[in-house]
Amino acid sequence: MPEGHTVALHARRFASELGGRVLRASSPQGRFAGGAGLVDGRVLGGTEAHGKQLFLDVGDDRWLRVHLGLYGTWTFGEGPPPPPIGAVRLRLEADAGRGVWADLRGPTACEVVTTPEKHAVQARLGADPLRRDADVPTLLTRIERSRAPIGTILMDQTVVAGIGNVYRAESLFRARLSPFAEGRSIPRDDVEGLWADLRVLLRDGVRRERIVTTDAADRPRGRIRPEDAHYVYRRTGLPCRRCGTPVATREVAGRNLFWCPSCQA
């Protein structure tokens, strides 16, 4: 399930496993038959992740743009692809060598776009903690001028690209910031610290291929169980790992927000 770290992993995986190869594209489900026809037979060039957007260069100034949304998934495999399981919107296969394939299910967006259209999408995206070209000065300015709560700002992909509900809750806990604090009320040092921590967290997410935000000192030793991977996300009513106060939750703009009312006063 996708926040920015997942999409970055997908971009790498497509580059390493299908890059430079002729693609066979099909839409077993049928909803992307036209687009698959445009991709079929092309060679996969570069791949790029920007926030939660994945771009695959299929040549001739055309890109496959995929946004997984809430429940979209990519499934990768080697060897002969199995009969499609569930509704496979797009199946990509590399026709040479080992026979690598990738199945796409349930995306919010899957379309073939031109290079200018790709740039237009990217122009609307904010700073991506995983990208070297992240525009940090603009990010800092946007936050320090905003009357919106920081918990809302972090989910705004035009400000920060790639942060989802887990990283929002967890990064604010780690920064000891209330999700309800207005952006403009937060000292610049704290905003810079939050940004630096997001970079650490997402890079760690890429490395582990999962989101782990608890420091080693705040969880049992050994293999990290799912219930020990977070401080507040989906821990409503459970004691805060740092102070024991029950974790609070509230629905904000249709999403569940989790925080410790004591640590993040």
Added chain:
DNA sequence: GCGGAATGTAGAT
């Protein structure tokens, strides 16, 4: 087997 929730966004109101 069913209902609800889920790491998200776009478009209508």
Added chain:
DNA sequence: TCTACCTTCCGCT
């Protein structure tokens, strides 16, 4: 602020 999108998984019956 709301609903639609549309898939998977989990808990409950």
